[in-house]
Amino acid sequence: MDRLEASLPRVAARRAAAGSLLENRDALGWAMVAPALFLLGAFLAYPFLLGVWLSFTDSRIANPGRFVGLENFRYLVGDGVFRLAVLNTLLYAGVAVVLKFVLGFALALLVDREFRGKRFVRAAMLLPWIVPTSLSALVFYWIYDSQFSVLTWVLRAVGLVDRSVNYLGDPNLARASLIAANVWRGVPFFAIGLLAGLQTVPRELYEAAAMDGAGPWARFRWITWPLLVPVAVVVTVFSTIMTVGDFQLIWIVTKGGPANATHLFGTLAYQRAVQGGFLGEGAAVAVFVLPVLVACVALAYRALRRED
Amino acid sequence: MRHRFERVTRRRFLKDTARAASALALSAWGLEAGRKASDAQELTFPVERGASLRVLRWSQFVTTDRPIFEENAARFTQRTGVPVRVEYETWTDVQPKAAAAANVGSGPDIVIGFFDEPHLWADKLVPVTDLAQYLGRKYGGWFDVCPQYGYSPQRNAWIAIPIGAPGVALNYRISWVREAGFDPDPARFPKTTDDFLRLCRALKARGHPTGFALGKAVGDGNTWVHWCLWAFGGRAVAPDNRTITINSPETANALEYARALYETMIPGVAGWLDPHNNRAFLAGEVSLTNNGISIYFAAKNDFPEIARDMNHAFFPVGPVGRPTELHLFSQAYIFNYTRYPNAAKEFLRWIMEDTQYGRWINGMLGYVSHPLKAYTDLAVWRADPKHLPFRDAVARMLPHSYAGRPGPEAARALAEFVIVDMFADACTGRRSVRDAIRAAEDRLRRIYRS
Incomplete structure (x- = not known):
């Protein structure tokens, strides 16, 4: 009983604190953001x-290694496979993003119009984006099979080719x-992002422009495009x-082959760090992509600020 | 050789009787190897109190593998009281998992993986010299390649127990080989690289191309190009594991030969991964390829007419005059972070003993070839003559690191497909033979220098 009475003030003090x-x-703010931090x-x-x-180390699997400065980066700059991977990545990202954007x-623009079944079409066009990448990659693995490709079968059926396509x-x-x-998988991302942007363009602007005699091209050039630029930049940067950083598609379909012709940063980094055991060098391959990504993030940030 | 004339004593009589009885009993499993069991001193490891084990191994290649392995593990648990949890990964994913375990010092107690893995983290493993020596003594000795994979000069000890090798052999269609004017009997199948090329050309001329993977096919690509390289005397590195020797006339000869072989292949092999040749063979698109016994299994299950019309043969021998095959070598190792090293060693001993190992290998129907000589007489190798070429996989193979030793550099060269890419470059004409060799030399120099 005495002990209980003695503890009461302590409990009260704790509650007060x-x-x-x-x-x-x-303090409350920090406490609230602490889990997220x-x-x-x-x-x-x-x-x-x-x-x-x-x-910056020569770390290998199960061996922490030592600091080697820029040695890994110097090594990579002189490495033909890495240089090929850089070119592949630039080509892959450059061509794919442009095609996906267009x-x-x-x-x-098509699904922004009114037509019957609009909602169904909008939902259906998201499918390539929703399907897990590994699954769609497996489908493409079969589509591009050198002997059993359905694509080749169709091309043969219509008489465009007379032998298997390699x-x-x-x-x-x-x-x-x-x-x-990649384009097949990524088009819906652009379409939905840009569609959301198109929906925010006030219809009155189009009506006013039409009354002023502006044709479809002029309306697109002077109304749609300027208002869509911030969204387009953000979507493009994210894409x-x-x-x-793509990995799954390449790894499942070609593993970077033939003869390293399709290696990207991600697949080469994985091959060297995890399969080859050279963690330091693999990490350096991945770090090389940082400037590209930082530039992209800076662009997105700028676009977002302009939008604000 | 010793010739002994010994008296028949009572002890000797009992010993011989016991030996005969055990041989008869074991013959139920086809384990004549068991006859030698009583010759060796038995070894057991006292398991730690409260021990339990996690085993990470490759996923089964054949459906009969897993139940037998787990039954062996369950019987081990019954006998020792040590629970065993077995985890499975696709064979190419075992190494990344083991690498993570090695790096963080936590994970499975035992890993059953491939090739150099134990040498990538040799100082993180429990030495198993006692067990390796015991098994070698008891079962007629290890095949030559086994110590090269299992023994670590760095640790001056065995660091892994060879489990066996999913063997790779030439798979061919009997009728088409006969049609091409060659004898399809495996015993009379072309034994030299010249005869083999003649066969491939004859097959192609009759509309039955061959098919050998030149893409990033870990198993099928690596095995045939290494065979070809070594058959002509080429090798990536000297025995000092330092001097790069790929740039040699022998390598050039190997590549010229491969280019000639490539002309007999079906279009598309440059992009082939491991499954492609299985499908092409079963679809009748190719007449000859290199593969494990899995095509034959699939054929027996789904395409019996192909199973009847196919057979297997050894890779031919090249100018070097001896077998130069590469097979997918598997071995088990114990991480030293385990709290139960004795239990782990006892488990490995248990699964390698004739009763368990014989059942397991027999159950895998020839997919895995044994590393211990006494197991050459396992029933599986007599069950079907078409299994026979897989029996000697370990006996005939060289380590992938040849002429160097397994280790981080050889692992990296294999992981980066240096030799496969060199062959692919030369065969497809992307590079001349000379340039393909130079590119490979450059990459090997970097790998072995680092």
């Missing part, structure tokens, strides 16, 4: 910084095939980041 903490806006720090900042650190924009055996054809698969 907790109460004052809740009253303190700064912890998650970001543990699962984003730490792995990222560790990756950057590893790129096709996505066309699709967005989609993944020829370097340029393999690159083109993978770009086509570029995702395309540059």
Whole structure:
């Protein structure tokens, strides 16, 4: 009983302290964001910084290695396979993003009109984006099969080719095939993003322009496009980041072959760091992509600020 | 050789009787190897109190593998009280998982993986010299390639127990080989690289191309190009594991030969991954390829007419005059972070003993070839003459690191497909033979220098 009485003031004091903490806006703010900060720090900042650190070491699997400065980067600059991977990545991302933008924009303009079954079409066009990448990659693996390709079968049926097409055996054809698969998967992202932008354009502007005698091209050039630019930039930047970092499609369909013709940063980094065991060098391959991604993020940030 | 004239003592009589009885009992499993069991001193490892084990291994290639492996594990648990949890990964994904475990010092106690894996983290493993020596003594010795994979000069100890090798052999259509004017009997199948090329050309001329993977096919691509390279005397690195020797006339000869072979292949092989040749063979698109016994299984299940019309043969021998095959070598190792090293060693001993190992390998129907000589007489190798070429896979193979030793550099060269790419470049004409060799030399230099 005595002990209970003695503990009561302590409990009251603790409650008072907790109460004052809740009253303190700064402390409460930090307490509220702490879980998010912890998650970001543990699962984003730490792995990222560790990756950057590893790129400056000769670390191997099960061997922490030592600091080697820029040695990994020097090595990579002189490495033909890495240089090929850089070219592949630029080509892959450049061509795929442009095609995705053009096709996505066309699709967005199309489904922005009123027609029967509009909602169904809008939902259906998202399918390539919704399907797990690994699954769609497996489908393309079959579509591009050198002996059993359905695409070849169709081309043969219509008389366009008379023999099997070597989609993944020829370097340029393999690159083109993978770009086509990426475009198929990525067009809905552009279409939906740009469609959302198109929906925000006030209809009155079009009506006013029409009364002033503006034709479809003039309305697009002077109304739609200027108002859509911020959204288009953001969508393009996000898509570029995702395309540059692509891994699953390449790994499942070609594993970077034939003869490294389709290696991107991600697949080469994985091959060297995890399969080859050279963590430092693999990390350096991944870190090389940072300037590209940072430039993309800066662009997006600028576009978002302009939108504000 | 010793010739002994010994008296028949009571002890000797009992010993011989026991030996005969055990041989008869084991013959139910086709394990004549068991006859030698009583010759060796038995070895057991006292398992730690409260021990339990996690085993990471490759997913089954054939459906009969997993039940037998798990039954063996369950019987181990019954006998020792040590629970065993077995986890499965696709064979190419075992290494990344094991790498993560090695790096963080936590994960499975035992890993059954491939090729150099133990040498990538040699100092993180429990030495198993006692177990390796015991098994070698008891079962007629290890095949030559086994110590090269299992023994670590760095640790001066065995760091892994060879489990066996999913063997790779030439798979061919009997009727088409006969049609091409060659004897399809495996015993009379072309034994030299010249005869083999003649066969491939004859097959192609009759509309039955061959097919050998030149894409990033970990198994099928690596096995045939390494065979070809070594058959002509080419090799990536010297025995000092330092000097790059790929740029040689022998390598050039190998590539010229491969180019000639490539002309007999179906279009598209440059992009082939591991499954492609299975499908092409079963579809009747190719008459000859290199593969494990899996095509034959699939044919027996789904295409019996192809199963009847196919057979297997060894890779031919090249100018070097001896077998130069590469097979997918598997071995088991124990991480030293395990709290139960004795239990882990006892488990490996248990699965490698004739009763368990014989059942397991027999159950895999020839997919895995044994590393211990006594297992050459397992029933599986007598069950079907078409299994026979897979029996000697481990006996005939060279390590992928040849003429160097397994380790991080060889692992990296294999992971980066240096040799496969060199062959692909030369065969497809993307590079001249000379340039393909130079590119490979450059990459090997970088790998072995680093």
